[in-house]
Amino acid sequence: MKxxxxxxxxxxxxxxxxxxxxxxWNKQGEWWYGVVRDKAFKLCxxxxxxxxEDVDADFVKDYFGLADDLPRIYSQICIDIQMTKAxxxxxxxxxxxxDPWECLISYICATYKNISAIKQMLFNLSKRFGDKIxxxxxxxxxxxxxxxxxxxxxxxLKECSLGYRAKFVSETAKTVRENDFEFERLRRAPYERxxxxxxxxxxxGRKVADCVLLFxxxxxxxxxxxxxxxxxxxxxxxxxxxxxxxxxxxxxxxxTDSEYEKLNSFGRKHFGKxxxxxxxxxxxxxxxxx
DNA sequence: GTGACACCTGGTAG
DNA sequence: ACTACCAGGTGTC
Numbered sequence: 385m386k387x388x389x390x391x392x393x394x395x396x397x398x399x400x401x402x403x404x405x406x407x408x409w410n411k412q413g414e415w416w417y418g419v420v421r422d423k424a425f426k427l428c429x430x431x432x433x434x435x436x437e438d439v440d441a442d443f444v445k446d447y448f449g450l451a452d453d454l455p456r457i458y459s460q461i462c463i464d465i466q467m468t469k470a471x472x473x474x475x476x477x478x479x480x481x482x483d484p485w486e487c488l489i490s491y492i493c494a495t496y497k498n499i500s501a502i503k504q505m506l507f508n509l510s511k512r513f514g515d516k517i518x519x520x521x522x523x524x525x526x527x528x529x530x531x532x533x534x535x536x537x538x539x540x541l542k543e544c545s546l547g548y549r550a551k552f553v554s555e556t557a558k559t560v561r562e563n564d565f566e567f568e569r570l571r572r573a574p575y576e577r578x579x580x581x582x583x584x585x586x587x588x589g590r591k592v593a594d595c596v597l598l599f600x601x602x603x604x605x606x607x608x609x610x611x612x613x614x615x616x617x618x619x620x621x622x623x624x625x626x627x628x629x630x631x632x633x634x635x636x637x638x639x640t641d642s643e644y645e646k647l648n649s650f651g652r653k654h655f656g657k658x659x660x661x662x663x664x665x666x667x668x669x670x671x672x673x674x
Numbered sequence: 675g676t677g678a679c680a681c682c683t684g685g686t687a688g
Numbered sequence: 689a690c691t692a693c694c695a696g697g698t699g700t701c
Contacts, residue, residue, distance in 0.1 A: 547682025
């Protein structure tokens with residue numbers, strides 16, 4: 385099946401897949417293969433045509449955020465030289481609509497890891513605890529639900545190379561299952577409220593909470609601050625902060641909560657209601673331009 | 675409310 | 689070969 389993307393709907397599958405939001409996609413030849421919720425499917429883009437198999441168009445449109453009015457978003461966040469460059473370079477990058485549960489576990493696992501290591505951990509978890517799916521003769525796996533991960537022993541989780549994150553994943557899974565936690569409820573809650581609820585999960589701090597809100601709960605005003613965003617701000621937005629503050633966060637290994645809040649609220653105020661989109665462009669720019 | 679430190683593990687620069 | 693450091697930070701004194 386194919387859909388044609390109009391000129392008002394810029395989209396780059398390649399950039400979107402390579403900017404490090406989601407971790408369980410792989411490219412083979414021209415096609416991207418992935419599993420979303422219970423569904424394995426593949427897709428490829430040629431020019432303004434998006435082709436896919438084994439999944440319907442509405443699902444694709446939803447997952448890849450094709451309903452987001454990107455030209456409008458650009459007009460709102462394109463307010464300085466830095467963002468202008470990033471948008472020019474990565475036009476068509478979109479925020480995915482990931483599954484909140486998978487997203488939460490993914491970013492709990494992401495602390496102190498690089499992207500390839502994160503992919504490896506999530507692959508291990510899926511292979512060991514997920515359900516098999518046969519697609520085109522290849523084996524794929526769903527991401528294990530809360531019940532499956534709650535039942536897993538710490539030893540088993542550590543064998544997936546989770547290290548100290550095993551305990552966080554296990555306890556978060558147990559909490560989600562015991563409370564029958566409804567992620568969809570957070571979609572309707574305001575940003576601050578939804579964030580506060582996520583912060584209650586073990587292994588979830590401000591950065592992880594912001595990632596989950598942005599990448600899976602539709603909070604496009606969330607502005608996750610990681611090492612790359614910190615570097616980007618130090619490099620391009622230092623003039624918005626006192627010198628003393630910049631020097632301090634430049635020399636530290638990690639941010640304190642209050643330093644995080646300062647950078648986070650700067651991003652949200654500076655870029656406005658689509659700050660999350662600005663964050664992704666800045667993040668990808670900083671990672672690829674050094 | 676802040677600040678220092680430990681933390682699994684795999685890769686890579688010195 | 690061996691050490692040091694870093695990786696999409698968080699929890700705990």
